[in-house]
Amino acid sequence: MTYYTLVQLIGSLIRFYSFLVLVYCLMTWFPLRPGGLADDIRTVLDRVCGPYLNIFRRLLPPMGGIDFSPVLAIIALQLIGNLLIRILAGIL
Secondary structure, eight states: OOHHHHHHHHHHHHHHHHHHHHHHHHHTTSOOOTTSHHHHHHHHHHHHHHHHHHHHHHHSOOBTTBOOHHHHHHHHHHHHHHHHHHHHHHHO
16 A cells, blocks of 8 residues: 555545544534434434544533534544654555
């Protein structure tokens, strides 16, 4: 696997997970019918994104009813991705 391919893979995974976090956050804004397809999708996204977001919810509790932890989580994800790419650049 070449350096460029590895960088693309890391970037794609980070963008995909960031997208999942964003979709999960948007889905929490709307009431969904229990047992419906959208509710099932939100449940899966909660299982995938929830543990990661809970890390940041402990650091930054909701203020005024608004949860800013997804913003912090996506920023941290981007920073981790950039750090991984820089580490790989030094190794390869």
